[in-house]
Amino acid sequence: MKQFVFLLLVMTIASVGTYAQSSDEKAVATAVENLRKAMVDPTKAALVNLTVPELSYGHSTGKIEDQAEFVKALVSGASDFVTISLSDQSIKIKGNTAIVRHVFNATSNDGGKPGVVKISILMVWIKQNKEWKLLARQAVKI
Numbered sequence: 001m002k003q004f005v006f007l008l009l010v011m012t013i014a015s016v017g018t019y020a021q022s023s024d025e026k027a028v029a030t031a032v033e034n035l036r037k038a039m040v041d042p043t044k045a046a047l048v049n050l051t052v053p054e055l056s057y058g059h060s061t062g063k064i065e066d067q068a069e070f071v072k073a074l075v076s077g078a079s080d081f082v083t084i085s086l087s088d089q090s091i092k093i094k095g096n097t098a099i100v101r102h103v104f105n106a107t108s109n110d111g112g113k114p115g116v117v118k119i120s121i122l123m124v125w126i127k128q129n130k131e132w133k134l135l136a137r138q139a140v141k142i
Contacts, residue, residue: 024127028091028093028125031132031133031134032123034046039074039084042071042074042075044071044075047071048067048071050134051067051071052067052126054067054135056137057134058137080110080111081107082108084105084106086103087102088103090102096127097124097127098124099124100122100125101120102120104117104119122137122140123138
């Protein structure tokens with residue numbers, strides 16, 4: 001019985017240590033998912049809320065947008081994602097900074113021209129006032 005209680009205590013302590021990390025990882029994953037949804041069905045309010053004014057949004061073509069340009073391209077339909085799915089996602093957190101990597105698969109309809117996108121993404125998220133905001137994103141062709 002003493003061994004069982006000791007084992008239970010050790011497992012409880014171990015889970016408390018990983019809970020805080022898991023909580024931040026879950027919050028970042030939720031923010032990434034909210035961004036994915038906002039890119040498919042864009043509104044200015046949602047996109048601004050998920051990013052910081054200092055945003056550096058790099059495309060696989062080398063084009064770089066700030067927050068205003070990123071939001072305008074999606075809301076105006078110049079960049080039009082019909083579907084987006086993410087795979088092979090990893091999240092690493094250090095303090096108030098999170099590094100997210102994933103594969104970005106999408107169908108697009110930019111300027112009425114259907115397209116297929118498969119790129120690798122690196123994102124940097126920062127925690128501001130208990131919310132995770134996108135600071136930087138870079139895409140590369142795969």
